[in-house]
Amino acid sequence: MISIIPSLCIFTLLVAFIAVRLRAAGYGWALSATLLFMLALQLLTALTAASFSALALALVMSLVAASAGSLARAQTARRVVTLGASLAATQIVSPVGVIVTAILAPALALLRSSGEPRIRNAGLLVLLLFLPVAAALMLAYLANAFRFDFAVLMNGPFDHILSARVFDPASPGVNGAINALALIVMAFPVWFVAALHRQARIVATVTSALLIAVVAMAFLQRSHSLGAFAPSLAGLSFLALAEAGPDAMLPEQAILLAAFSAIVSWLFIAVPV
Amino acid sequence: MDYALWFDYLLPGLDRLNIPMPLGGTSNHFRTDALRAIHCWDPYNVTEDADLGIRLARVGLRVRTLDSTTFEEATNSLGNWLRQRSRWLKGYMQTWLVHMRSPVTLVRNAGLGGFIGFQLFVGGTFLSALVNPILWAIFLTSEIFGAPLAGAAAHVSILGLAAGNGLFAYLAMLGPFRRGWLELAPYGLTAPFYWLLISCAGARALWQLITRPWHWDKTAHGLSKVCGAA
Numbered sequence: 150m151i152s153i154i155p156s157l158c159i160f161t162l163l164v165a166f167i168a169v170r171l172r173a174a175g176y177g178w179a180l181s182a183t184l185l186f187m188l189a190l191q192l193l194t195a196l197t198a199a200s201f202s203a204l205a206l207a208l209v210m211s212l213v214a215a216s217a218g219s220l221a222r223a224q225t226a227r228r229v230v231t232l233g234a235s236l237a238a239t240q241i242v243s244p245v246g247v248i249v250t251a252i253l254a255p256a257l258a259l260l261r262s263s264g265e266p267r268i269r270n271a272g273l274l275v276l277l278l279f280l281p282v283a284a285a286l287m288l289a290y291l292a293n294a295f296r297f298d299f300a301v302l303m304n305g306p307f308d309h310i311l312s313a314r315v316f317d318p319a320s321p322g323v324n325g326a327i328n329a330l331a332l333i334v335m336a337f338p339v340w341f342v343a344a345l346h347r348q349a350r351i352v353a354t355v356t357s358a359l360l361i362a363v364v365a366m367a368f369l370q371r372s373h374s375l376g377a378f379a380p381s382l383a384g385l386s387f388l389a390l391a392e393a394g395p396d397a398m399l400p401e402q403a404i405l406l407a408a409f410s411a412i413v414s415w416l417f418i419a420v421p422v
Numbered sequence: 423m424d425y426a427l428w429f430d431y432l433l434p435g436l437d438r439l440n441i442p443m444p445l446g447g448t449s450n451h452f453r454t455d456a457l458r459a460i461h462c463w464d465p466y467n468v469t470e471d472a473d474l475g476i477r478l479a480r481v482g483l484r485v486r487t488l489d490s491t492t493f494e495e496a497t498n499s500l501g502n503w504l505r506q507r508s509r510w511l512k513g514y515m516q517t518w519l520v521h522m523r524s525p526v527t528l529v530r531n532a533g534l535g536g537f538i539g540f541q542l543f544v545g546g547t548f549l550s551a552l553v554n555p556i557l558w559a560i561f562l563t564s565e566i567f568g569a570p571l572a573g574a575a576a577h578v579s580i581l582g583l584a585a586g587n588g589l590f591a592y593l594a595m596l597g598p599f600r601r602g603w604l605e606l607a608p609y610g611l612t613a614p615f616y617w618l619l620i621s622c623a624g625a626r627a628l629w630q631l632i633t634r635p636w637h638w639d640k641t642a643h644g645l646s647k648v649c650g651a652a
Contacts, residue, residue, distance in 0.1 A: 225599075271608060272595075272605050272608055279588075279595065287581075290580075290581075294577055
């Protein structure tokens with residue numbers, strides 16, 4: 150069972166990671182601090198779910214998006230390893246990791262090497278899939294040999310402190326579809342920034358893969374509450390802002406987007422319909 | 423793929439970490455005064471270049487990698503490849519035995535990092551080749567006949583076997599990446615079979631070390647149909 154400290158560590162790591170990305174992109178101190186406040190507010194939606202797993206998934210998805218963006222800019226072995234390791238981490242922190250990887254790895258291999266011979270795409274694909282597949286096999290082995298379940302291990306004292314769950318109909322498929330619709334709205338900053346700026350399109354691809362995975366998991370009877378994914382959307386939204394850079398929009402626009410994302414997340418999760 | 427991993431990643435890595443470099447390949451450039459100062463090379467060592475790299479480090483001289491490429495012919499027949507690899511592994515065994523005559527002096531000369539790097543890159547190369555078939559045999563015996571290994575030992579062995587082979591396969595796949603030869607990456611998945619062949623070469627090397635220590639198993643050249651740089 151996870152104690153309080155690891156959850157706080159993940160929370161701090163994620164905020165620090167986004168802070169570094171915002172500062173590296175050229176955002177000023179005041180604007181960065183305001184955006185990070187909104188991020189923290191949105192990350193607290195994890196308290197309505199299994200908080201450690203939700204925060205861990207958010208951190209890992211942000212790492213996936215950041216490393217996929219780096220790989221799209223330039224192909225180096227280090228970037229391939231970083232992306233592969235991030236995708237492997239998604240297998241460990243959440244069952245959606247399998248679907249996210251199955252969508253994202255081929256998409257990234259094709260996006261990066263479009264126009265290249267198929268055999269070269271296959272080479273990149275095999276490289277990207279190697280670590281996630283190895284991680285999935287290791288998890289399967291541990292589960293089979295020791296009945297070891299990471300999901301149980303990642304339960305923590307912050308889980309479901311806030312019990313609000315609005316969308317929870319009996320049908321898992323409907324639940325997943327409604328969750329996905331809500332998540333699409335929450336991720337509005339990602340779509341908005343990606344529509345305007347090419348650099349943020351990889352973040353949009355990662356977000357789309359996550360949303361598809363949420364629906365697919367629901368159909369596989371592994372439905373999750375919105376709070377399990379809202380922190381991931383938060384991380385990806387702010388990463389999209391960082392990818393686009395401060396020159397992409399006015400500071401007020403960036404703050405509005407961030408505020409929209411945080412407020413809508415809490416509305417969907419906490420306000421009864 | 424083997425050469426790309428060695429020359430593009432591992433040797434520059436040793437260079438960056440300032441770890442003694444077992445030299446090899448067709449392009450090594452020396453300052454003759456440095457070479458004379460260490461009394462040139464050991465003519466009895468069948469990988470005299472690897473030995474030379476360690477000896478240069480032991481007298482405090484630094485070996486660096488240059489950002490240039492010398493293409494050479496890769497062996498393309500199994501017999502030729504086995505002869506070449508068994509000579510290399512025998513040379514590594516000789517180099518390790520020579521420098522480990524006085525481990526304390528080696529630590530003093532090369533530093534602790536250099537000593538550990540020497541154990542991993544020279545000792546580890548031939549030791550892993552020799553140990554690999556033993557581990558496979560233990561694994562297969564326990565799977566087929568039920569367990570000389572049981573409980574935790576079995577799990578540790580299986581995870582070790584999978585992690586070792588997996589890591590080597592992944593490194594082999596990454597090897598050609600810097601040169602953009604991505605089409606070669608899937609072949610890295612055959613690394614466990616490659617390692618079985620390396621083990622054959624290792625066993626041959628050990629036998630030759632005992633029976634014909636200074637015999638030079640020549641590699642036949644000019645067999646490849648592909649000539650010139652890619």
